[in-house]
Amino acid sequence: MTAGPRAAQPVPLDLTDRLTEVAETAERHLAHTDRAAEFPAEALGALRRTGLLGLLVPAEHGGLGGTVRDMVTAAQTLGRTDMSLGMIFAMHCQQTEALVRYADERLRTELLPRIAAGEIYLASVTTEAGKGGHLLSAQAQLGALEGGLAIDRFAPIVTGGAHADGFLLTMRSPGAEATAHEVSLVYAHRDQLDIEASGDWQPMGMRASHSIALKLTGRIPAHHVVGEPGGFHRIAAEVFGPLAHLGWSAVWLGTAAGALSRVLRLLRGPAGRGRFDTGSELLLTRLARSRQRLDAVHALLQQTLRTVESGADLSAPARQLQLNALKITASEECLAAVDDLVTALGLRHGYLKDSPTRLELALRDLRSAPLNYSNDRLHLADGRLALRDQGVSFA
CATH class of the missing domain: 2.40.110.10 (Butyryl-CoA Dehydrogenase, subunit A, domain 2)
Incomplete structure (x- = not known):
């Protein structure tokens, strides 16, 4: 059984409250899970309790009936607190959408209500x-x-x-x-x-x-x-690839935006005013460059999301190039934005683990982004796609 892309719907009214509960849970355990390299079990428990594991499950199966846009919003929000958790959530949503769109009716009936109830976390x-x-x-x-x-x-x-x-x-x-x-x-x-x-x-x-x-x-x-036996290429083109690039990029943007927000709060707070010269042209320029990078990623994320929502054929070269450009750009620019902030704040609040900015953690986490389905591999694919689009059209 195959279902087409779902039309955009209003964000569930209580999505913000659900995300707040999960983010607050993750925040309490963040230092430990990073130090111990331990799965965020408490935050997963909050995802189960709040029904967010069933964000993309249709309402008729007991889920929240959310859209891909809702997933992007949620992934970006969770990424602000914990990039690992954001990626765990985005990848689960990717798997859920594959079941919603391609599982036969028997399997959908077996699994979707259990995902909606928080009983099944998918890997x-x-x-x-x-x-x-x-x-x-x-x-x-x-x-x-x-x-x-x-x-x-x-x-x-x-x-x-x-x-x-x-x-x-x-x-x-x-x-x-x-x-x-x-x-x-x-x-x-x-x-x-x-x-x-x-x-x-x-x-x-x-x-x-x-x-x-x-x-x-x-x-x-x-x-x-x-889906069809031997037909995973279709699922990859219509669900796995698009939702991976949208979800991952949203998480990376959330992580970098959360880092910038914490930096700005430090600079504007009492401790920061006594330590940093907020009139410094060098500091202001670095803050501006970091913000510029994130605005560019946000714009590309929103444009790519609109392309996916349109229901257009995502296998067309121009649309494949756009999806790949989102992943490559987000992975590089979010990392660079945080690196700019490390340089701007220096050793104490840019490099050390105990800074409230958590720049050190954001930088370590975001360093994985270009490696997560290697940018080198995507550049090679893009070169082949570019040769097929002689008119240089845009999605």
Whole structure:
């Protein structure tokens, strides 16, 4: 079953209150989850309680009936407090939308009410050793069983996988003739799998995302294939790619905007007035440059969101270029904006961990953004797309 993009609707009236509860919970545990590289379990609990895990679940299945615009708003808000949490939430929403749009009626009926009730947090399993996060190929193959399918899958990075209730996995379709590009998306519930974690998660930033390696083996019913068998390329083009770039960029913008907001409050507060010369041309110029970068990202995010909302064919070169430009630009400019602020404030409030600005944390977290589906890979794809758009049209 396939549903088209949903028309924009008003933001749920209580979305702000729900987000405030989750952000306040995350704030209380932020220092610990970053220091210990520990998944934000308390904040996930708040996402469950508030119904935000069901933001994109239609109201007829008990969800909030939100839109992609609502997801962008929520991801940006959560990113202001905790970039790891924002990314966890955005990726869950990406998985939810794939089920809403492409799962058959039986699977939708089984899963969507449980997601809406906060019972199912979804993790994405797309990485494989040797191919990284490349979406449109798969090495591990589904096994054909009587009445079901066998999963034997290793993924070197699964964000929040140790805490997930369900998984969406990319797998090569079953059959001896299936190629690496005949990729199917399948759903597996935690109790249908044997899950073996390996390695340790000790990154520079994004420490609370707890993106460990998992070995997943088990058996699923045949109706747990999401979309057409071997047809994941369509889901990637219409849901996975667009929602990843929109959601990630919103989180990165929120993280950088939260950092700038904390800097401005410090500068305008009593402690800042005694320490910083707010008339300094150098300081003012650096603040202006940081704000300019964020305004540019915000403008591109909103324009790309309108393109996705329009229901236009997202496979067209100009629209693919716009989506990729959003991801590349947001990942580079949000990082640069925070780096500008580190330079502007200096050692005490720019570089040290105990500053209320949290610039050190924002810089470490945002350093992952250009690596999260590598910008180098996207530039290569954009070069090929540019060759197909000789008229240099715009989305």
